[in-house]
Amino acid sequence: xxxxxxxxxxxxxxxxxxxxxxxxxxxxxxxxxxxxxxxxxxxxxxxxxxxxxxxxxxxxxxxxxxxxxxxxxxxxxxxxxxxxxxxxxxxxxxxxxxxxxxxxxxxxxxxxxxxxxxxxxxxxxxxxxxxxxxxxxxxxxxxxxxxxxxxxxxxxxxxxxxxxxxxxxxxxxxxxxxxxxxxxxxxxxxxxxxxxxxxxxxxxxxxxxxxxxxxxxxxxxxxxxxxxxxxxxxxxxxxxxxxxxxxxxxxxxxxxxxxxxxxxxxxxxxxxxxxxxxxxxxxxxxxxxxxxxxxxxxxxxxxxxxxxxxxxxxxxxxxxxxxxxxxxxxxxxxxxxxxxxxxxxxxxxxxxxxxxxxxxxxxxxxxx
Amino acid sequence: xxxxxxxxxxxxxxxxxxxxxxxxxxxxxxxxxxxxxxxxxxxxxxxxxxxxxxxxxxxxxxxxxxxxxxxxxxxxxxxxxxxxxxxxxxxxxxxxxxxxxxxxxxxxxxxxxxxxxxxxxxxxxxxxxxxxxxxxxxxxxxxxxxxxxxxxxxxxxxxxxxxxxxxxxxxxxxxxxxxxxxxxxxxxxxxxxxxxxxxxxxxxxxxxxxxxxxxxxxxxxxxxxxxxxxxxxxxxxxxxxxxxxxxxxxxxxxxxxxxxxxxxxxxxxxxxxxxxxxxxxxxxxxxxxxxxxxxxxxxxxxxxxxxxxxxxxxxxxxxxxxxxxxx
Ligand SMILES: Nc1ncnc2c1ncn2[C@@H]1O[C@H](COP(=O)(O)OP(=O)(O)OP(=O)(O)O)[C@@H](O)[C@H]1O
Ligand SMILES: Nc1ncnc2c1ncn2[C@@H]1O[C@H](COP(=O)(O)OP(=O)(O)O)[C@@H](O)[C@H]1O
Ligand code: SF4
Ligand code: SF4
Ligand SMILES: [Mg+2]
Ligand SMILES: [Mg+2]
Numbered sequence: 001x002x003x004x005x006x007x008x009x010x011x012x013x014x015x016x017x018x019x020x021x022x023x024x025x026x027x028x029x030x031x032x033x034x035x036x037x038x039x040x041x042x043x044x045x046x047x048x049x050x051x052x053x054x055x056x057x058x059x060x061x062x063x064x065x066x067x068x069x070x071x072x073x074x075x076x077x078x079x080x081x082x083x084x085x086x087x088x089x090x091x092x093x094x095x096x097x098x099x100x101x102x103x104x105x106x107x108x109x110x111x112x113x114x115x116x117x118x119x120x121x122x123x124x125x126x127x128x129x130x131x132x133x134x135x136x137x138x139x140x141x142x143x144x145x146x147x148x149x150x151x152x153x154x155x156x157x158x159x160x161x162x163x164x165x166x167x168x169x170x171x172x173x174x175x176x177x178x179x180x181x182x183x184x185x186x187x188x189x190x191x192x193x194x195x196x197x198x199x200x201x202x203x204x205x206x207x208x209x210x211x212x213x214x215x216x217x218x219x220x221x222x223x224x225x226x227x228x229x230x231x232x233x234x235x236x237x238x239x240x241x242x243x244x245x246x247x248x249x250x251x252x253x254x255x256x257x258x259x260x261x262x263x264x265x266x267x268x269x270x271x272x273x274x275x276x277x278x279x280x281x282x283x284x285x286x287x288x289x290x291x292x293x294x295x296x297x298x299x300x301x302x303x304x305x306x307x308x309x310x311x312x313x314x315x316x317x318x319x320x321x322x323x324x325x326x327x328x329x330x331x332x333x334x335x336x337x338x339x340x341x342x343x344x345x346x347x348x349x350x351x352x353x354x355x356x357x358x359x360x361x362x363x364x365x366x367x368x
Numbered sequence: 369x370x371x372x373x374x375x376x377x378x379x380x381x382x383x384x385x386x387x388x389x390x391x392x393x394x395x396x397x398x399x400x401x402x403x404x405x406x407x408x409x410x411x412x413x414x415x416x417x418x419x420x421x422x423x424x425x426x427x428x429x430x431x432x433x434x435x436x437x438x439x440x441x442x443x444x445x446x447x448x449x450x451x452x453x454x455x456x457x458x459x460x461x462x463x464x465x466x467x468x469x470x471x472x473x474x475x476x477x478x479x480x481x482x483x484x485x486x487x488x489x490x491x492x493x494x495x496x497x498x499x500x501x502x503x504x505x506x507x508x509x510x511x512x513x514x515x516x517x518x519x520x521x522x523x524x525x526x527x528x529x530x531x532x533x534x535x536x537x538x539x540x541x542x543x544x545x546x547x548x549x550x551x552x553x554x555x556x557x558x559x560x561x562x563x564x565x566x567x568x569x570x571x572x573x574x575x576x577x578x579x580x581x582x583x584x585x586x587x588x589x590x591x592x593x594x595x596x597x598x599x600x601x602x603x604x605x606x607x608x609x610x611x612x613x614x615x616x617x618x619x620x621x622x623x624x625x626x627x628x629x630x631x632x633x634x635x636x637x638x639x640x641x642x643x644x645x646x647x648x649x650x651x652x653x654x655x656x657x658x659x660x661x662x663x664x665x666x667x668x669x670x671x672x673x674x675x676x677x678x679x680x681x682x683x684x685x686x687x688x689x690x691x692x693x694x695x
Contacts, residue, residue, distance in 0.1 A: 051554040051555075051556060051557075052554055159643040159644075160411075160643075161643055162643075189410040189411050189581070189643075189644070190410065190581070190583070190622055190625055190626055191410065191621065191622060191625050191639065191640035191643075192643055193625070194625035194626075194627075194637040194638060194639040194640070195639045197627070197637055198636050198637055198639060201635075201636065216554065216555065217555075218555070218629055219626070219627045219628055219629040220627050222627070222629055222631075222633065223627035223631070223633065223634045223637070224633075225633070226633075242633050243632060243633055246629065246630070256556060257555065257556060258629065259559070260555045260556045260558065260559035261555055261584070261629045262558075262562075262582060262584025262585050262587065262588055263584050263587065263588075263628055263629055263630055264583035264584045264586075264587045264611065264623060264626055264628065265587055265611055265628070265630075266587045266588070266607045266608050266611050267608070267611075268587075268630060269584075269587045269588035270588075272588075274559060274563070276556075276559055276560055276563060277556045277559075277560070279510070280524045280526055280527070280557065281554070340510075341508070341510045342510070343510045343511065343515075343523075343527070344524050345522060345523075345524070346521065346522070346523065346524050346525070
C-alpha cells in the first residue's frame with residue numbers, strides 16, 4: 001500500500017443553530033460531519049458518495065478549512081493542517097484545490113478567463129513574471145483541452161462542459177497535489193460528462209494528482225474511484241475498493257443505495273432486486289441514537305438504537321463497515337423486516353416526527 | 369386507436385430583435401392506452417416545451433405552436449381554453465420536476481387534493497376531503513390524515529412529489545405526463561417514486577409519458593422510447609430494441625458514454641465530441657452532423673426524414689449504425 005497523502009481522524013464539523021432576536025442563542029447543532037476517519041493515498045482517487053445533506057461537501061470544505069472543523073485531526077503529507085496559522089495556511093492552500101459542481105455559479109461572470117486564472121496566481125504572489133504567467137496559462141488551458149484564445153472570453157460565452165474545463169484549469173494553474181472535486185459532473189449532460197470524466201483521468205495520469213471526488217452518482221464514482229467511502233448522516237458507514245464495494249456491499253445503506261441506481265439496460269433492470277428505503281434522510285440536527293441508519297434500516301435490532309456501530313475492518317480485504325450485524329446480514333441469518341417511515345421535516349432544526357404511518361411500497365388506489 | 373397522437377408538433381419562440389428559436393421541430397409520437405412512453409434527450413432538446421405544448425401550458429404570447437395533438441377525438445391545440453382546462457384536470461394529469469412550484473404554498477395539502485376532486489369529479493367538500501386522505505395514503509405519505517392540514521413547505525422534496533402525484537391522479541386520468549419527476553431527488557427517493565409510479569400505472573391502467581434525461585430510468589420503466597435531439601425525434605424503438613441495438617449514432621454514442629454501475633472500474637469513456645450548442649439551427653440537414661462520426665454528404669443540406677424501421681420503431685438518419693455493430 002502506498003503512502004497516505006491525507007489522513008483524517010475523527011473529524012467533526014458541527015454548525016450551531018442560532019435563535020433569538022439577535023440570533024445570539026445557540027439552540028442546537030447540525031451534526032454535518034460527526035466523526036469521520038479516512039486515508040487518501042497519494043495518486044489515488046477517493047470517491048465519497050451519499051444522499052444530499054449527508055455531509056459530503058462539508059467534509060471536503062473542512063479538509064481545506066474553508067469551514068473550521070469542530071474537532072479531529074487532518075494530516076496532509078505529514079503536516080498537521082489544523083495547526084497551521086495565517087501565512088503558513090495561505091501557502092499551504094496552494095497544494096489543495098477545489099472544483100465545484102456548478103461551473104456557472106463558481107465562475108464570476110464579469111471576469112475574463114485570463115483574470116479568473118491569474119487571480120489564483122496573484123493570491124500566491126506568482127503573477128509577477130509576465131512571460132512565465134503567460135506560459136503557465138497556455139499550458140494549463142492546453143491540458144484541459146482549451147485553446148489560448150479563450151483567455152479574453154467570459155464565462156457566459158462557453159457551454160457547460162467548457163465552463164467546467166475552465167473550473168478545472170483554475171484549480172490546476174497553481175499546481176496542486178490534491179484536488180477536491182465536489183460534484184464535478186452532475187450539472188453536465190451525459191455526453192459532456194464523459195468528456196470531463198476522461199479529462200480528470202488524463203490529468204491524473206499526466207500530473208500524478210490525487211483526487212477526492214464527491215458525488216451522488218454512484219455509477220460515475222465507481223467508474224473513476226480506486227476507493228469508495230459511503231456516507232450517511234455525517235459518518236462513514238462503509239469503505240472499500242470500488243469493485244469490492246459493488247460485488248460485496250456489507251452495509252444495509254450501501255446495499256439500498258446500489259440497488260436504487262438505475263442501470264441503462266432493460267435486461268438488467270427487469271431482473272434486479274430493489275431494497276426500497278422507507279422515508280427520508282433524518283435531519284442532521286436531530287440524528288437518531290445509536291446507529292444513524294436504524295430509522296430506515298430493514299435489518300435494525302434493539303441494539304442498534306442503543307449502541308453506535310464503529311467503522312471496523314471487516315476482513316483481510318480491508319473493507320470497512322459500520323454495522324453491528326454485517327456478518328449476520330451477509331450470511332442471511334438476519335432477515336429483513338418492514339420499516340415504518342418517519343416523517344422528516346425539511347427545516348433542519350425540527351426533530352423528526354417519530355412513529356408515523358407505514359410507507360407502502362405497493363400502494364393501492366382507494367376505491368372510487 | 370392511440371390515446372394520444374402527437375403529429376408534427378412544432379414550437380417556435382419569437383423574441384424582439386432575436387432569431388426565432390425552433391425549440392420543438394416536428395415531433396410526432398403516439399401513446400396507446402395504458403402504455404408508458406419515454407421522451408429522452410439532453411438539456412435543451414425540447415422535452416419540456418413538448419409537454420407544455422401538449423398541455424396547452426405555454427405562455428399565450430411570444431410563441432407559435434403548429435401541428436396536431438389528438439387526445440381521443442379532440443385536437444387539444446384547437447380546443448376552447450375552458451374545454452382544455454377540463455381535460456387537463458380530468459383526463460390528463462401532469463407532474464413536474466419541482467413540486468413546490470406546482471403546489472400552492474398557502475393552501476393546505478388536503479384542500480388542494482380535495483379541490484381537484486370537487487371540480488372534476490363533482491364530490492362534495494366533505495367527501496372530497498375524506499377521499500384526499502385515502503389518496504395521500506395511496507402515494508405513501510405517512511400519517512395522511514394529519515398531513516391533510518399541512519402546507520407544502522412542511523414536507524420534504526420526496527413527500528411533496530408524492531403529494532403532487534396524488535393530485536395528478538385524483539381524477540384517475542387516462543394520461544399522466546411526468547417531466548423529470550425524480551431529477552431533483554436523491555437516488556433512494558427516486559427509487560421510491562419510480563416504484564410508486566410504476567405500480568399506480570400498472571394498477572389504474574393510466575398511460576404515462578415519462579420525460580427524462582436519464583437512460584437508466586427509461587430502461588426500467590418505458591415500453592417505447594423516443595430519443596430527442598435538437599427538437600426532433602431522431603430514434604424511436606421498443607425499450608429492449610433501443611438498448612440492445614441503438615441505430616442512431618446519437619443514441620449509440622449516448623449509451624456508450626454513460627458509466628454503468630455494473631461495469632468494472634473503467635478506463636476512458638466513449639465521448640461524443642463537441643456539445644449541443646454546436647448545432648446549426650437553421651441548416652436543413654441533420655442537426656447532429658457536426659458531432660457525428662458517421663456523417664456523409666447526404667446528411668448535410670437536405671432534410672433527413674423520420675422513417676419507420678423494425679417493430680414500430682423509427683429512425684432519422686441517412687447512415688445509421690449497422691445492426692451487427694450496434695449490438
Ligand atoms: N419561453 C421560451 N422562450 C424562448 N426559448 C425557450 C423558451 N422555453 C424554452 N426555450 C428554448 O427551447 C429549447 C428547448 O427547451 P426545453 O425546456 O424544452 O428543453 P428540455 O429538453 O426540457 O431541457 P432540460 O433537460 O434542460 O429540461 C431550449 O433551447 C430553450 O432555451
Ligand atoms: N454553513 C452551514 N451552516 C449550517 N448548516 C450547514 C452549513 N453547511 C452545511 N450545513 C448542513 O450540514 C449538512 C451537510 O451538508 P453538506 O455537507 O452540504 O451535504 P452534502 O454535500 O452531502 O449534500 C446539511 O444538513 C446542511 O444543511
Ligand atoms: S447497525 Fe443495525 S440499524 Fe445500523 S445498519 Fe446495522 S443492522 Fe441496520
Ligand atoms: S444523418 Fe448523418 S450526420 Fe445525422 S446522425 Fe445520421 S449519419 Fe450522423
Ligand atoms: Mg454537496
Ligand atoms: Mg425540461
